[in-house]
Amino acid sequence: MLRDITLGQYYPAESVIHRLDPRVKLFGTLVFLVSLFITDNFIGYALALCFLATAIIVSKVPLSFIMRGLKAIIFLLIFSVLINLFMTRGEVVVSFWKLSITKEGIYVASFMAIRILFLIMGSSIMTLTTTPNNLTDGLEKGLGFLKIFRVPVHEIAMMMSIALRFIPILMEETDKIMKAQMARGADFESKKLTKRVKSLVPLLIPLFVSAFRRANDLATAMEARCYRGGKGRTKMKPLKYKKRDALAYLIIFAYLAGMILVRRFF
Amino acid sequence: MSIIVNHLTYRYNEGTPMESVAVDDVSFKIEDGEFIGLIGHTGSGKSTLVQHLNGILKPTSGSVYYDGRDVFDGDFDLKVLRSNVGLVFQYPEHQLFETDVFSDVCFGPKNLGLSKKETELRAYKALKLVGIEDDFFYQSPFDLSGGQKRRVAIAGVLAMEPKVLVLDEPTAGLDPKGRDDLLLSLKQVKEETGCTIVLVSHSMEDVALYADRIIVMNHAKIVYDDTPVNVFRHYDKLKEMGLGVPEITSAMYKLRAAGFDVPTDIITVNDAVDAIMKIMRA
Known part of the structure; x- marks a missing residue:
């Protein structure tokens, strides 16, 4: 779906x-x-x-x-x-x-x-x-001149690449939670609008919980690898x-x- | 109330370059009251297969019959099927959403349109079945430990009182004690409710003790479908698939290879002890 x-x-x-x-x-x-x-x-x-x-x-x-x-x-x-x-x-x-x-x-x-x-x-x-990675690399480099105006280009690019990376993951998660709630008799295809909106609660709450959990895990993993922002960071495949x-x-x-x-x- | 799976095939991302076959022409039958272990390596298609049993996934080709009727017929009520075939997904604790444990377990039976009293009665029974004490009923499900969360989530499906309970890797990520406790409660659930259980796992140890029939999947196909003892006879083949046999069976094979005359069709430690004692006395 x-x-x-x-x-x-x-x-x-x-x-x-x-x-x-x-x-x-x-x-x-x-x-x-x-x-x-x-x-x-x-x-x-x-x-x-x-x-x-x-x-x-x-x-x-x-x-x-x-x-x-x-x-x-x-x-x-x-x-x-x-x-x-x-x-x-x-x-x-x-x-x-x-x-x-x-x-x-x-x-x-x-x-x-x-x-x-x-x-x-x-x-x-x-x-x-x-690929999302390529896209944000391009953005980071292409908008690099904005650094003169103290725009945190690297951070923005990193946020974007993380967001893009998480789209399929959260999508899959949504699919999974939806199926799990359907297995418990939840009805996501109700014709009535109020019912339909209400049916989203069992989907959205677990999704938010998992998004926060993943964000937390990712932050820990990044810190464990000494991520300190863009300064002095080199690229494996420079554009x-x-x-x-x-x-x-x-x-x-x-x-x-x-x-x-x-x-x-x- | 048997479930028949007939030549079922499922492809992911059909029509794109990412297309892949997850289940390939699989047929089998689930009889009433069986305890089936569905075993396969990660990616062998077992999770995809079980999602067909309650009509969550629609097969690319082939069919699923519940109680003699094709569940993907237009006039078949999938809601009825889902109340009869309870499916517990992998990491079911991720589906908890209510403010307290008890309301979360009520979600399933409430969706069945039962009265408030009946709903609560079922939720209570289900929580007791999985061994959650009354003290936890009004706590937030997010405050529980991992093992407790999982029990609550399983209770959420049990409360619908399904005739067939399908669990997808219910022991994944639990510590050994949590695993043993959970498997033991499953056995109790089966004894008390008389339901059919399909236990999906990649661990032979999990299913060896409780299942009375084992289905082995490899590369989207069913390779073996037999009693545990008979399945474990294929020691070498199972090892090739990366599954192996229970430790104790493996130990018996090694003893035999070392020249001891012990039987190799042993799956429990107690039987192994008896067999070893027997040759030591002889």
Whole structure:
């Protein structure tokens, strides 16, 4: 039941995208997300689609796997489409009861739908092709310049990597506790909302207890290995840019330039 | 009320590169009143297998019959099945959540829709069965010791008065005394309630004394399904699987290898003493 969530999951495969430096992927994702907000027409989206499709094909992650991650946002998607469809004023196309669909409404609704879809798919590609450890390494190094402003970059990166590392563990734990309570007759699928909320208590309390226990154990284990923060700490696999990373940066900048041009001239 | 498992196969993460077979074409039958030891190395699929017995997991293929009916039929009430087949998960103490021990044990029977009186009566009986004294009833379950927590959690399932009790590694992480006490209470539970018990473990010592039938799993398949004495005859094969036989059986094999004429189908220390005494007198 919880296995459907693919956001933040890693998909092991052998591809160029998998081997790219995480900093490139972070930057690329950021550029892609920004570019979606730069665009104000469908030609821009066509370009974005090309970029996304290429990335997906090159990454060797099956499309069905990425699509599975969209299940989680289906309600958000439907909701925003409906709101935009009915609430936009303009030239009426169809109208029934008190609702009317306008030409502008259809335009805005499809625009928003594509934007949300691309946002999620774009960021999934990054998390699917980058291990959490790599991701935080990239963040730490990529944001290293913030240290000048006394931002504790290393600590933030460490917290992030721990949080990411614990997502699957806590997910598994949730699954286990859920099963255990189901074995004791708990009903998590009740139709009544009050009942459903109440049924979460036997799930959440053990989950919190175990999260605190794990946090405590981890802190002890880290201290036992003399963890003292980022100062003077070296890495087993330091990040180094390679030729393919330079090429990837080039493609990303070309894409960004393309998106800006599309906005200027169409 | 027998349970029949028929050609059951279960795959994790089907359709992804992480796909793996946890249970591979397994068939067996659990009769009323049996005490079954399900043995296998870590990762042999035993935990996955038992989660099918009360319908928590749905098999990839194959079926499970309870009382002659397919439990994954659309109209089969899984809630009834779960009250009849009690499943105690690994580290069950992690599922405790109530403010006091007694309410936590009440959770199961309450979900069955029983009256308050009946619920409390069952909770009381269950706590007594696992040997928790009245003094602990209104303490927070989180203040108890590890062994006590586990007993309370087991009582939580017992209070539903299942006809079949399945326990997944109930002795994991307990000290030797805690382990012996727990196994002994399980035996008492069986004697007093007459329920069927399936004990999952990776330790031969645990099951050798109490089980009257042992099912051995290796690499997602059932390799042996027989009485303890017969299963332990496969001394070398079991060793290959990383399971071995109880220490005392192993000792008898060594004695025999050293030239003493002792029987090797011995699983308790008392029998071993008798056998050794016999050849010493002779």
